[in-house]
Amino acid sequence: MEPTSSSRSQRTIPPILYAIVAVLLAARVWYGW
Amino acid sequence: MNAVVIRETFRRHVTHAGYISVLVLIAILGIVSAQSIRPATFWPGLVTLLAVVTGCGIIGPEFSSGTLQLILVKPVNRSSYLLSRVTGVLLVIWLAALTGCAAETLARLFNKSLVLESMGIGLVNVMAETLLIVSLLTLLGSITRAYFNVAIFYGLQIALAVGAAVLRMSREVPAFVLEALAAIDRNLFPDVPPLPNPGLLLLLLSNAAVALLLACLAFNQREVPYGAD
Amino acid sequence: MTVQVQSLRKSFRAHEVLKGIDLTVAPGEVVGLIGPNGAGKTTLMSCLLGFLHPDDGEITIDGRANDDLDVRRRTGFVPERMNFGRRVTGQEFLRYMAGLAGVPRTEVASRSAAMLERLGLGGAEHKRLSQYSRGMLQRIGMAQALIHEPDYVFLDEPTSGLDPNGVLLVRDLIAEQKARGAAVLLNSHQLAEIEKVCDRVVFLQRGVIAHAETLRHVDKIVVAITLLPGSFDPVTLAKISGVVPKENVVVVAVDAESDIARIVRALVESGAGVIDVRRHTADLESIFRGAA
Numbered sequence: 001m002e003p004t005s006s007s008r009s010q011r012t013i014p015p016i017l018y019a020i021v022a023v024l025l026a027a028r029v030w031y032g033w
Numbered sequence: 034m035n036a037v038v039i040r041e042t043f044r045r046h047v048t049h050a051g052y053i054s055v056l057v058l059i060a061i062l063g064i065v066s067a068q069s070i071r072p073a074t075f076w077p078g079l080v081t082l083l084a085v086v087t088g089c090g091i092i093g094p095e096f097s098s099g100t101l102q103l104i105l106v107k108p109v110n111r112s113s114y115l116l117s118r119v120t121g122v123l124l125v126i127w128l129a130a131l132t133g134c135a136a137e138t139l140a141r142l143f144n145k146s147l148v149l150e151s152m153g154i155g156l157v158n159v160m161a162e163t164l165l166i167v168s169l170l171t172l173l174g175s176i177t178r179a180y181f182n183v184a185i186f187y188g189l190q191i192a193l194a195v196g197a198a199v200l201r202m203s204r205e206v207p208a209f210v211l212e213a214l215a216a217i218d219r220n221l222f223p224d225v226p227p228l229p230n231p232g233l234l235l236l237l238l239s240n241a242a243v244a245l246l247l248a249c250l251a252f253n254q255r256e257v258p259y260g261a262d
Numbered sequence: 263m264t265v266q267v268q269s270l271r272k273s274f275r276a277h278e279v280l281k282g283i284d285l286t287v288a289p290g291e292v293v294g295l296i297g298p299n300g301a302g303k304t305t306l307m308s309c310l311l312g313f314l315h316p317d318d319g320e321i322t323i324d325g326r327a328n329d330d331l332d333v334r335r336r337t338g339f340v341p342e343r344m345n346f347g348r349r350v351t352g353q354e355f356l357r358y359m360a361g362l363a364g365v366p367r368t369e370v371a372s373r374s375a376a377m378l379e380r381l382g383l384g385g386a387e388h389k390r391l392s393q394y395s396r397g398m399l400q401r402i403g404m405a406q407a408l409i410h411e412p413d414y415v416f417l418d419e420p421t422s423g424l425d426p427n428g429v430l431l432v433r434d435l436i437a438e439q440k441a442r443g444a445a446v447l448l449n450s451h452q453l454a455e456i457e458k459v460c461d462r463v464v465f466l467q468r469g470v471i472a473h474a475e476t477l478r479h480v481d482k483i484v485v486a487i488t489l490l491p492g493s494f495d496p497v498t499l500a501k502i503s504g505v506v507p508k509e510n511v512v513v514v515a516v517d518a519e520s521d522i523a524r525i526v527r528a529l530v531e532s533g534a535g536v537i538d539v540r541r542h543t544a545d546l547e548s549i550f551r552g553a554a
Contacts, residue, residue: 010105010312010329011253013112013246021246024239031232037361045350099345103406106311107362108334257313259304259341 035109035117042121046087052125055083059129063136067144073155073227076133077162084126084163085170089183091118092252093174102259112249119171119245123164130159155227161237162225168244169221175251193218263289263324265310265414265445270319272305279305281469282319289413292436292446294456296546297466303449306466307418310447311339323414335364338412342419344399346391352378352402353387359406377405382431396423404435415439417448421455433459453546465549473549482515485522486542490535502528513542 046052062076069075092115095101104114134156141147166186173182197214200206220240223233265287272280279302287293295303308314310321312329323333346355356374365373378387381401386394394402400423407415417436421429436459439446450456456463457477465473478484487503491510500506503514503525512529516522522539529536 007326008110008331009327010109010111010331010334012110013249013253014116017112017116017242017246017249021239021242024235024242028235028239031235035362037358041358041361045347049349099341099343100347102311102313102339102341103344103346103359104362105313106334106337106339107359108331108364109362110331256315257308259308259311259313 038117039121046125059133060136063133064140066137067140072151077159080130084166087122088167088170093182096178126163154229165237165241168241172244172248175248266322268320271317287445289445290443292460294460294463295449301466302469336413338407338415340407340417344403348392360409363410415446484515484542487512488538494534
Protein backbone atom coordinates (compact mmCIF):
# COMPACT_ATOMS: atom_id res chain seq x y z
CA MET A 1 0.00 0.00 0.00
CA GLU A 2 2.87 2.39 0.69
CA PRO A 3 4.71 3.76 -2.35
CA THR A 4 8.45 4.01 -2.02
CA SER A 5 9.07 7.18 -3.99
CA SER A 6 7.83 10.51 -2.64
CA SER A 7 7.36 11.66 0.92
CA ARG A 8 4.62 9.76 2.69
CA SER A 9 3.97 10.31 6.35
CA GLN A 10 3.32 7.47 8.73
CA ARG A 11 0.29 9.40 9.86
CA THR A 12 -1.87 9.54 6.75
CA ILE A 13 -5.33 8.01 6.93
CA PRO A 14 -6.48 6.00 3.92
CA PRO A 15 -9.05 8.12 2.07
CA ILE A 16 -11.19 5.05 1.47
CA LEU A 17 -12.04 4.96 5.16
CA TYR A 18 -13.51 8.46 4.93
CA ALA A 19 -15.44 7.36 1.86
CA ILE A 20 -16.86 4.28 3.58
CA VAL A 21 -17.94 6.31 6.60
CA ALA A 22 -19.58 8.92 4.39
CA VAL A 23 -21.47 6.35 2.34
CA LEU A 24 -22.72 4.43 5.38
CA LEU A 25 -23.84 7.55 7.23
CA ALA A 26 -25.55 8.84 4.10
CA ALA A 27 -27.36 5.53 3.73
CA ARG A 28 -28.54 5.71 7.32
CA VAL A 29 -29.85 9.21 6.87
CA TRP A 30 -31.52 8.15 3.63
CA TYR A 31 -33.29 5.18 5.17
CA GLY A 32 -34.04 7.06 8.35
CA TRP A 33 -32.25 4.76 10.76
CA MET B 34 -3.64 -2.68 5.10
CA ASN B 35 -0.53 -4.50 6.04
CA ALA B 36 -0.52 -8.19 5.18
CA VAL B 37 2.34 -8.95 7.57
CA VAL B 38 0.37 -7.55 10.49
CA ILE B 39 -2.86 -9.29 9.52
CA ARG B 40 -1.11 -12.62 9.11
CA GLU B 41 0.81 -12.35 12.36
CA THR B 42 -2.25 -11.23 14.35
CA PHE B 43 -4.30 -14.08 12.94
CA ARG B 44 -1.56 -16.65 13.45
CA ARG B 45 -0.92 -15.63 17.04
CA HIS B 46 -4.57 -15.91 18.04
CA VAL B 47 -5.36 -19.05 16.11
CA THR B 48 -2.43 -20.99 17.58
CA HIS B 49 -3.38 -20.04 21.11
CA ALA B 50 -4.61 -23.02 23.13
CA GLY B 51 -7.30 -20.87 24.69
CA TYR B 52 -8.72 -19.96 21.32
CA ILE B 53 -8.81 -23.53 20.16
CA SER B 54 -10.66 -24.48 23.35
CA VAL B 55 -13.19 -21.71 22.78
CA LEU B 56 -13.62 -22.88 19.20
CA VAL B 57 -14.43 -26.38 20.42
CA LEU B 58 -16.83 -24.95 22.97
CA ILE B 59 -18.56 -22.86 20.31
CA ALA B 60 -18.93 -25.92 18.13
CA ILE B 61 -20.53 -27.77 21.03
CA LEU B 62 -22.86 -24.86 21.69
CA GLY B 63 -23.70 -24.87 18.01
CA ILE B 64 -24.76 -28.47 18.20
CA VAL B 65 -26.78 -27.74 21.33
CA SER B 66 -28.40 -24.76 19.61
CA ALA B 67 -29.74 -27.15 17.00
CA GLN B 68 -32.13 -28.47 19.65
CA SER B 69 -33.95 -25.16 20.06
CA ILE B 70 -36.60 -23.85 17.73
CA ARG B 71 -34.98 -20.47 17.25
CA PRO B 72 -31.67 -20.61 15.38
CA ALA B 73 -28.38 -19.27 16.78
CA THR B 74 -29.42 -19.23 20.42
CA PHE B 75 -26.31 -20.17 22.36
CA TRP B 76 -23.14 -19.90 20.37
CA PRO B 77 -23.38 -16.16 19.41
CA GLY B 78 -23.01 -15.24 23.09
CA LEU B 79 -19.67 -16.97 23.33
CA VAL B 80 -18.54 -15.45 20.04
CA THR B 81 -19.43 -12.02 21.43
CA LEU B 82 -17.38 -12.73 24.54
CA LEU B 83 -14.50 -13.85 22.33
CA ALA B 84 -14.84 -10.56 20.47
CA VAL B 85 -14.41 -8.61 23.69
CA VAL B 86 -11.46 -10.68 24.85
CA THR B 87 -9.60 -10.46 21.54
CA GLY B 88 -10.75 -6.93 20.75
CA CYS B 89 -9.39 -5.36 23.90
CA GLY B 90 -5.87 -6.47 23.06
CA ILE B 91 -5.73 -4.86 19.62
CA ILE B 92 -4.45 -1.57 20.95
CA GLY B 93 -4.26 -0.19 24.45
CA PRO B 94 -2.12 -2.75 26.21
CA GLU B 95 0.53 -2.14 23.57
CA PHE B 96 0.98 1.45 24.69
CA SER B 97 2.02 0.40 28.15
CA SER B 98 4.07 -2.63 27.23
CA GLY B 99 6.60 -0.94 24.96
CA THR B 100 5.57 -3.01 21.97
CA LEU B 101 4.32 -0.05 20.01
CA GLN B 102 7.67 1.68 20.06
CA LEU B 103 9.18 -1.26 18.24
CA ILE B 104 6.37 -1.31 15.68
CA LEU B 105 6.13 2.41 15.02
CA VAL B 106 9.79 2.74 14.10
CA LYS B 107 9.10 0.40 11.21
CA PRO B 108 7.80 1.71 7.87
CA VAL B 109 4.22 1.00 8.83
CA ASN B 110 1.49 3.54 8.47
CA ARG B 111 -0.21 4.02 11.84
CA SER B 112 -3.76 3.68 10.53
CA SER B 113 -2.75 0.78 8.37
CA TYR B 114 -1.33 -0.97 11.41
CA LEU B 115 -4.45 -0.34 13.45
CA LEU B 116 -6.84 -1.48 10.74
CA SER B 117 -4.72 -4.52 10.00
CA ARG B 118 -4.82 -5.51 13.64
CA VAL B 119 -8.59 -5.10 13.60
CA THR B 120 -8.83 -7.18 10.43
CA GLY B 121 -6.70 -9.96 11.88
CA VAL B 122 -8.81 -10.11 15.02
CA LEU B 123 -12.07 -9.97 13.06
CA LEU B 124 -10.96 -12.90 10.93
CA VAL B 125 -10.29 -14.83 14.14
CA ILE B 126 -13.71 -13.95 15.55
CA TRP B 127 -15.55 -14.65 12.31
CA LEU B 128 -13.83 -18.00 12.03
CA ALA B 129 -15.31 -18.81 15.43
CA ALA B 130 -18.73 -17.56 14.29
CA LEU B 131 -18.49 -19.71 11.16
CA THR B 132 -17.61 -22.68 13.33
CA GLY B 133 -20.67 -22.16 15.49
CA CYS B 134 -22.89 -21.68 12.50
CA ALA B 135 -21.44 -24.68 10.69
CA ALA B 136 -21.81 -26.88 13.77
CA GLU B 137 -25.43 -25.84 14.21
CA THR B 138 -26.15 -26.27 10.51
CA LEU B 139 -24.73 -29.76 10.49
CA ALA B 140 -26.64 -30.68 13.64
CA ARG B 141 -29.84 -29.30 12.14
CA LEU B 142 -29.26 -31.31 8.98
CA PHE B 143 -29.25 -34.30 11.28
CA ASN B 144 -32.38 -33.13 13.06
CA LYS B 145 -34.00 -32.20 9.81
CA SER B 146 -34.78 -28.80 11.40
CA LEU B 147 -32.60 -26.80 9.04
CA VAL B 148 -33.67 -23.30 8.06
CA LEU B 149 -30.78 -22.08 5.93
CA GLU B 150 -31.95 -18.51 5.62
CA SER B 151 -32.21 -17.84 9.33
CA MET B 152 -28.87 -19.55 9.89
CA GLY B 153 -27.29 -17.24 7.38
CA ILE B 154 -28.93 -14.19 8.92
CA GLY B 155 -27.85 -15.26 12.37
CA LEU B 156 -24.28 -15.53 11.16
CA VAL B 157 -24.33 -12.15 9.41
CA ASN B 158 -25.79 -10.48 12.49
CA VAL B 159 -23.12 -11.96 14.73
CA MET B 160 -20.40 -10.87 12.32
CA ALA B 161 -21.74 -7.32 12.23
CA GLU B 162 -22.24 -7.16 15.98
CA THR B 163 -18.71 -8.33 16.70
CA LEU B 164 -17.42 -5.80 14.17
CA LEU B 165 -19.01 -3.03 16.23
CA ILE B 166 -17.70 -4.40 19.51
CA VAL B 167 -14.16 -4.67 18.14
CA SER B 168 -14.37 -1.18 16.63
CA LEU B 169 -15.53 0.36 19.91
CA LEU B 170 -12.81 -1.40 21.87
CA THR B 171 -10.25 -0.24 19.33
CA LEU B 172 -11.46 3.35 19.65
CA LEU B 173 -11.31 3.16 23.43
CA GLY B 174 -7.91 1.50 23.25
CA SER B 175 -6.55 4.22 21.01
CA ILE B 176 -7.29 6.87 23.61
CA THR B 177 -6.41 4.93 26.77
CA ARG B 178 -3.76 2.46 27.86
CA ALA B 179 -3.59 -1.05 29.25
CA TYR B 180 -7.01 -2.64 29.49
CA PHE B 181 -8.96 0.48 30.37
CA ASN B 182 -10.74 0.00 27.07
CA VAL B 183 -12.64 -3.06 28.22
CA ALA B 184 -13.32 -1.52 31.63
CA ILE B 185 -14.83 1.57 30.00
CA PHE B 186 -16.71 -0.60 27.51
CA TYR B 187 -18.48 -2.62 30.16
CA GLY B 188 -18.68 0.27 32.58
CA LEU B 189 -20.46 2.39 29.99
CA GLN B 190 -22.83 -0.42 29.11
CA ILE B 191 -23.80 -0.91 32.72
CA ALA B 192 -23.98 2.82 33.43
CA LEU B 193 -26.33 3.40 30.51
CA ALA B 194 -28.63 0.58 31.55
CA VAL B 195 -28.64 1.41 35.23
CA GLY B 196 -28.72 5.15 34.62
CA ALA B 197 -31.68 4.93 32.29
CA ALA B 198 -33.57 2.72 34.74
CA VAL B 199 -32.89 5.05 37.66
CA LEU B 200 -33.75 8.18 35.71
CA ARG B 201 -36.96 6.65 34.44
CA MET B 202 -38.14 6.32 38.03
CA SER B 203 -37.79 10.04 38.58
CA ARG B 204 -40.57 12.18 37.20
CA GLU B 205 -38.48 15.31 36.93
CA VAL B 206 -36.15 14.06 34.27
CA PRO B 207 -37.12 15.53 30.89
CA ALA B 208 -38.05 13.08 28.17
CA PHE B 209 -35.30 14.14 25.78
CA VAL B 210 -32.64 13.06 28.30
CA LEU B 211 -34.12 9.60 28.49
CA GLU B 212 -34.39 9.47 24.70
CA ALA B 213 -30.79 10.59 24.31
CA LEU B 214 -29.60 7.91 26.70
CA ALA B 215 -31.67 5.33 24.89
CA ALA B 216 -30.25 6.45 21.54
CA ILE B 217 -26.68 6.19 22.81
CA ASP B 218 -27.39 2.77 24.23
CA ARG B 219 -28.99 1.64 21.02
CA ASN B 220 -26.07 2.87 18.96
CA LEU B 221 -23.24 1.54 21.08
CA PHE B 222 -24.74 -1.63 22.52
CA PRO B 223 -27.61 -2.68 20.28
CA ASP B 224 -29.60 -5.83 20.88
CA VAL B 225 -29.01 -8.07 17.92
CA PRO B 226 -31.54 -10.85 17.62
CA PRO B 227 -30.93 -13.44 14.91
CA LEU B 228 -33.63 -11.90 12.74
CA PRO B 229 -33.35 -10.10 9.44
CA ASN B 230 -33.04 -6.36 9.95
CA PRO B 231 -31.20 -4.30 7.32
CA GLY B 232 -31.62 -1.15 9.40
CA LEU B 233 -29.82 -2.76 12.32
CA LEU B 234 -27.06 -4.00 10.05
CA LEU B 235 -26.61 -0.50 8.64
CA LEU B 236 -26.46 0.87 12.16
CA LEU B 237 -23.82 -1.64 13.18
CA LEU B 238 -21.69 -1.09 10.09
CA SER B 239 -21.85 2.70 10.12
CA ASN B 240 -21.12 2.97 13.83
CA ALA B 241 -18.22 0.57 13.47
CA ALA B 242 -16.83 2.59 10.56
CA VAL B 243 -17.11 5.84 12.50
CA ALA B 244 -15.45 4.28 15.54
CA LEU B 245 -12.58 2.99 13.42
CA LEU B 246 -12.08 6.33 11.74
CA LEU B 247 -12.01 8.09 15.11
CA ALA B 248 -9.60 5.44 16.36
CA CYS B 249 -7.25 6.12 13.45
CA LEU B 250 -7.43 9.86 14.06
CA ALA B 251 -6.72 9.43 17.76
CA PHE B 252 -3.90 7.00 17.18
CA ASN B 253 -2.26 9.34 14.69
CA GLN B 254 -2.04 12.07 17.28
CA ARG B 255 -1.10 9.90 20.19
CA GLU B 256 2.31 10.23 21.71
CA VAL B 257 3.99 7.00 22.64
CA PRO B 258 6.15 7.79 25.67
CA TYR B 259 9.07 5.50 26.01
CA GLY B 260 10.83 4.46 29.15
CA ALA B 261 12.09 6.78 31.80
CA ASP B 262 15.27 8.76 32.01
CA MET C 263 21.69 11.59 4.62
CA THR C 264 22.06 13.37 7.91
CA VAL C 265 20.05 13.31 11.05
CA GLN C 266 19.44 16.89 12.01
CA VAL C 267 17.87 18.42 15.08
CA GLN C 268 17.30 22.15 15.28
CA SER C 269 16.19 24.16 18.31
CA LEU C 270 14.25 21.26 19.72
CA ARG C 271 12.02 22.03 22.68
CA LYS C 272 9.82 19.66 24.58
CA SER C 273 7.84 20.01 27.79
CA PHE C 274 6.16 17.42 29.90
CA ARG C 275 3.43 18.47 32.30
CA ALA C 276 4.55 22.09 32.43
CA HIS C 277 8.15 21.07 32.98
CA GLU C 278 10.51 21.97 30.16
CA VAL C 279 12.63 18.90 29.49
CA LEU C 280 14.42 19.95 26.31
CA LYS C 281 15.32 23.61 26.06
CA GLY C 282 16.61 24.09 22.56
CA ILE C 283 18.73 21.23 21.28
CA ASP C 284 20.81 21.36 18.13
CA LEU C 285 22.37 18.11 17.04
CA THR C 286 23.64 16.56 13.86
CA VAL C 287 24.66 13.01 13.08
CA ALA C 288 26.38 12.53 9.76
CA PRO C 289 26.53 9.28 7.80
CA GLY C 290 29.39 7.10 8.98
CA GLU C 291 29.50 8.93 12.28
CA VAL C 292 28.87 7.44 15.71
CA VAL C 293 27.60 10.02 18.19
CA GLY C 294 27.25 9.27 21.87
CA LEU C 295 24.70 10.96 24.06
CA ILE C 296 25.65 11.14 27.70
CA GLY C 297 24.29 12.96 30.67
CA PRO C 298 22.91 12.52 34.16
CA ASN C 299 19.50 10.98 34.77
CA GLY C 300 16.75 13.43 34.09
CA ALA C 301 18.82 15.40 31.59
CA GLY C 302 16.43 14.63 28.76
CA LYS C 303 18.32 11.91 26.88
CA THR C 304 15.34 9.58 26.59
CA THR C 305 13.07 12.47 25.66
CA LEU C 306 15.49 13.51 22.94
CA MET C 307 15.65 9.97 21.62
CA SER C 308 11.85 9.71 21.73
CA CYS C 309 11.47 12.93 19.77
CA LEU C 310 14.01 11.78 17.20
CA LEU C 311 12.10 8.55 16.74
CA GLY C 312 8.76 10.25 16.43
CA PHE C 313 7.32 8.84 19.65
CA LEU C 314 6.83 12.35 20.98
CA HIS C 315 5.85 15.53 19.14
CA PRO C 316 8.27 18.40 19.74
CA ASP C 317 6.78 21.63 21.04
CA ASP C 318 9.17 23.63 18.93
CA GLY C 319 12.06 23.11 16.58
CA GLU C 320 12.61 20.70 13.77
CA ILE C 321 13.85 17.17 13.29
CA THR C 322 14.80 16.08 9.82
CA ILE C 323 16.35 12.87 8.62
CA ASP C 324 17.77 13.07 5.13
CA GLY C 325 15.85 16.29 4.72
CA ARG C 326 12.53 14.62 5.45
CA ALA C 327 10.28 14.36 8.50
CA ASN C 328 11.28 11.60 10.87
CA ASP C 329 7.97 9.81 10.44
CA ASP C 330 8.28 9.63 6.70
CA LEU C 331 7.80 6.04 5.60
CA ASP C 332 10.91 6.03 3.46
CA VAL C 333 12.97 7.25 6.39
CA ARG C 334 11.41 4.59 8.60
CA ARG C 335 12.42 1.96 6.08
CA ARG C 336 16.00 2.99 6.70
CA THR C 337 15.81 3.42 10.47
CA GLY C 338 16.73 0.91 13.13
CA PHE C 339 16.04 1.33 16.83
CA VAL C 340 17.44 -0.75 19.66
CA PRO C 341 15.35 -0.17 22.79
CA GLU C 342 16.80 -0.44 26.23
CA ARG C 343 14.19 -2.90 27.33
CA MET C 344 12.64 -5.32 24.93
CA ASN C 345 8.97 -5.67 25.70
CA PHE C 346 7.07 -7.86 23.38
CA GLY C 347 4.53 -10.68 23.71
CA ARG C 348 5.32 -13.43 26.13
CA ARG C 349 4.38 -16.34 23.95
CA VAL C 350 6.18 -15.38 20.78
CA THR C 351 9.36 -17.29 20.02
CA GLY C 352 12.58 -15.55 19.07
CA GLN C 353 12.29 -16.70 15.49
CA GLU C 354 8.64 -15.65 15.15
CA PHE C 355 9.44 -12.26 16.62
CA LEU C 356 12.40 -11.58 14.39
CA ARG C 357 10.58 -12.74 11.27
CA TYR C 358 7.65 -10.48 12.13
CA MET C 359 9.96 -7.50 12.67
CA ALA C 360 11.81 -8.27 9.46
CA GLY C 361 8.55 -8.44 7.54
CA LEU C 362 7.41 -5.14 9.02
CA ALA C 363 10.75 -3.54 8.22
CA GLY C 364 10.27 -4.29 4.56
CA VAL C 365 12.53 -7.29 4.11
CA PRO C 366 11.19 -9.16 1.06
CA ARG C 367 9.07 -12.15 2.01
CA THR C 368 11.37 -14.63 0.31
CA GLU C 369 14.34 -13.41 2.34
CA VAL C 370 12.74 -13.13 5.77
CA ALA C 371 13.47 -16.66 6.94
CA SER C 372 17.07 -16.76 5.72
CA ARG C 373 17.97 -13.29 6.99
CA SER C 374 16.38 -13.95 10.37
CA ALA C 375 18.30 -17.18 10.78
CA ALA C 376 21.56 -15.51 9.77
CA MET C 377 20.97 -12.60 12.14
CA LEU C 378 20.14 -14.87 15.06
CA GLU C 379 23.31 -16.84 14.39
CA ARG C 380 25.40 -13.67 14.15
CA LEU C 381 24.09 -12.46 17.49
CA GLY C 382 24.79 -15.71 19.26
CA LEU C 383 21.15 -16.71 19.56
CA GLY C 384 21.46 -19.69 17.23
CA GLY C 385 20.03 -22.27 19.59
CA ALA C 386 17.37 -20.09 21.14
CA GLU C 387 15.15 -19.25 18.20
CA HIS C 388 12.38 -21.60 19.24
CA LYS C 389 12.36 -20.42 22.82
CA ARG C 390 9.72 -17.95 23.85
CA LEU C 391 10.80 -14.40 24.53
CA SER C 392 9.54 -14.77 28.08
CA GLN C 393 12.30 -17.34 28.59
CA TYR C 394 15.02 -15.09 27.26
CA SER C 395 17.56 -13.63 29.67
CA ARG C 396 18.21 -9.90 29.76
CA GLY C 397 21.28 -10.31 27.62
CA MET C 398 19.43 -12.40 25.05
CA LEU C 399 16.66 -9.84 24.86
CA GLN C 400 19.22 -7.12 24.22
CA ARG C 401 20.72 -9.20 21.43
CA ILE C 402 17.42 -9.87 19.75
CA GLY C 403 16.66 -6.19 20.17
CA MET C 404 19.76 -5.48 18.11
CA ALA C 405 18.78 -8.15 15.61
CA GLN C 406 15.40 -6.60 14.86
CA ALA C 407 17.02 -3.17 14.52
CA LEU C 408 19.70 -4.20 12.07
CA ILE C 409 18.11 -6.93 9.99
CA HIS C 410 17.08 -4.55 7.24
CA GLU C 411 20.48 -2.82 7.09
CA PRO C 412 19.31 0.63 8.11
CA ASP C 413 21.06 3.92 7.33
CA TYR C 414 20.08 5.46 10.65
CA VAL C 415 20.65 3.52 13.82
CA PHE C 416 19.46 4.63 17.25
CA LEU C 417 20.53 2.68 20.30
CA ASP C 418 19.26 3.23 23.81
CA GLU C 419 21.65 1.87 26.42
CA PRO C 420 22.76 -0.95 24.12
CA THR C 421 25.24 -2.51 26.53
CA SER C 422 23.30 -2.34 29.77
CA GLY C 423 22.85 -5.80 31.21
CA LEU C 424 25.25 -7.43 28.77
CA ASP C 425 28.14 -9.69 29.70
CA PRO C 426 31.61 -8.85 28.30
CA ASN C 427 30.98 -10.99 25.21
CA GLY C 428 27.80 -9.12 24.57
CA VAL C 429 29.52 -5.78 25.01
CA LEU C 430 32.16 -6.78 22.46
CA LEU C 431 29.47 -7.95 20.08
CA VAL C 432 27.66 -4.63 20.31
CA ARG C 433 30.94 -2.81 19.75
CA ASP C 434 31.57 -4.86 16.62
CA LEU C 435 28.07 -4.31 15.34
CA ILE C 436 28.29 -0.57 15.82
CA ALA C 437 31.65 -0.53 14.03
CA GLU C 438 30.05 -2.50 11.20
CA GLN C 439 27.23 0.01 10.89
CA LYS C 440 29.73 2.85 10.86
CA ALA C 441 31.73 1.12 8.15
CA ARG C 442 28.53 0.71 6.15
CA GLY C 443 28.06 4.46 6.30
CA ALA C 444 25.12 4.50 8.69
CA ALA C 445 24.54 7.45 11.01
CA VAL C 446 24.58 6.08 14.54
CA LEU C 447 23.33 7.74 17.70
CA LEU C 448 23.64 6.01 20.99
CA ASN C 449 22.52 6.82 24.46
CA SER C 450 24.58 5.35 27.27
CA HIS C 451 25.75 5.56 30.83
CA GLN C 452 28.78 3.38 30.14
CA LEU C 453 31.45 6.03 29.63
CA ALA C 454 34.16 3.52 28.87
CA GLU C 455 32.14 2.04 26.02
CA ILE C 456 31.30 5.48 24.67
CA GLU C 457 34.98 6.32 24.58
CA LYS C 458 35.75 3.18 22.64
CA VAL C 459 32.95 3.38 20.15
CA CYS C 460 31.96 6.99 19.48
CA ASP C 461 33.48 9.58 17.21
CA ARG C 462 31.75 12.41 19.00
CA VAL C 463 30.16 12.80 22.39
CA VAL C 464 27.38 15.17 23.32
CA PHE C 465 26.81 15.90 26.98
CA LEU C 466 23.22 16.70 27.81
CA GLN C 467 22.41 18.36 31.06
CA ARG C 468 19.15 19.89 32.27
CA GLY C 469 17.72 19.98 28.78
CA VAL C 470 20.61 21.63 26.97
CA ILE C 471 23.80 20.45 25.37
CA ALA C 472 26.33 21.52 27.96
CA HIS C 473 29.36 20.15 26.20
CA ALA C 474 30.35 18.45 22.97
CA GLU C 475 33.62 16.69 22.37
CA THR C 476 35.15 15.11 19.33
CA LEU C 477 36.80 11.85 20.31
CA ARG C 478 37.90 10.66 16.97
CA HIS C 479 38.60 12.98 14.11
CA VAL C 480 37.56 11.61 10.79
CA ASP C 481 40.78 12.26 8.95
CA LYS C 482 43.31 12.81 11.71
CA ILE C 483 44.93 10.79 14.47
CA VAL C 484 45.04 12.52 17.81
CA VAL C 485 47.89 11.56 20.11
CA ALA C 486 48.70 12.57 23.67
CA ILE C 487 52.44 12.59 24.49
CA THR C 488 53.28 12.78 28.18
CA LEU C 489 56.64 14.27 29.05
CA LEU C 490 58.80 14.12 32.15
CA PRO C 491 58.08 17.33 34.03
CA GLY C 492 61.00 19.73 33.95
CA SER C 493 62.73 18.01 31.04
CA PHE C 494 61.43 20.30 28.35
CA ASP C 495 61.15 23.89 27.28
CA PRO C 496 57.61 24.85 26.23
CA VAL C 497 58.78 27.22 23.53
CA THR C 498 60.99 24.63 21.83
CA LEU C 499 58.22 22.11 22.18
CA ALA C 500 55.74 24.42 20.52
CA LYS C 501 58.10 24.76 17.59
CA ILE C 502 58.46 21.02 17.16
CA SER C 503 54.91 19.91 17.65
CA GLY C 504 53.09 23.08 16.65
CA VAL C 505 51.17 22.82 19.90
CA VAL C 506 51.59 24.42 23.30
CA PRO C 507 51.82 21.74 25.96
CA LYS C 508 49.20 21.63 28.68
CA GLU C 509 51.03 20.95 31.94
CA ASN C 510 53.31 18.15 30.74
CA VAL C 511 51.08 16.69 28.05
CA VAL C 512 51.28 17.53 24.36
CA VAL C 513 48.17 16.73 22.32
CA VAL C 514 48.79 16.70 18.57
CA ALA C 515 46.58 15.88 15.61
CA VAL C 516 48.49 14.27 12.75
CA ASP C 517 47.63 12.79 9.39
CA ALA C 518 49.57 9.55 9.63
CA GLU C 519 51.25 7.30 12.17
CA SER C 520 54.64 8.11 10.70
CA ASP C 521 54.11 11.70 11.86
CA ILE C 522 53.77 10.45 15.44
CA ALA C 523 57.14 8.72 15.20
CA ARG C 524 58.67 11.84 13.70
CA ILE C 525 57.41 14.12 16.45
CA VAL C 526 58.48 11.74 19.22
CA ARG C 527 61.97 11.47 17.66
CA ALA C 528 62.19 15.26 17.45
CA LEU C 529 61.08 15.65 21.07
CA VAL C 530 63.62 13.12 22.30
CA GLU C 531 66.39 14.75 20.27
CA SER C 532 65.50 18.09 21.83
CA GLY C 533 66.17 16.62 25.26
CA ALA C 534 62.61 16.14 26.43
CA GLY C 535 61.87 12.96 28.36
CA VAL C 536 58.99 11.11 26.68
CA ILE C 537 57.28 8.86 29.18
CA ASP C 538 53.97 7.99 27.44
CA VAL C 539 52.51 8.07 23.96
CA ARG C 540 48.89 7.11 23.45
CA ARG C 541 45.84 7.83 21.34
CA HIS C 542 44.03 10.69 22.95
CA THR C 543 40.59 10.13 24.37
CA ALA C 544 38.53 12.75 26.06
CA ASP C 545 38.17 12.43 29.76
CA LEU C 546 34.45 11.93 29.93
CA GLU C 547 34.44 11.40 33.65
CA SER C 548 35.80 14.83 34.30
CA ILE C 549 33.18 16.34 32.01
CA PHE C 550 30.57 14.71 34.21
CA ARG C 551 32.29 15.76 37.39
CA GLY C 552 32.87 19.27 36.16
CA ALA C 553 29.27 19.73 35.25
CA ALA C 554 27.83 18.35 38.49
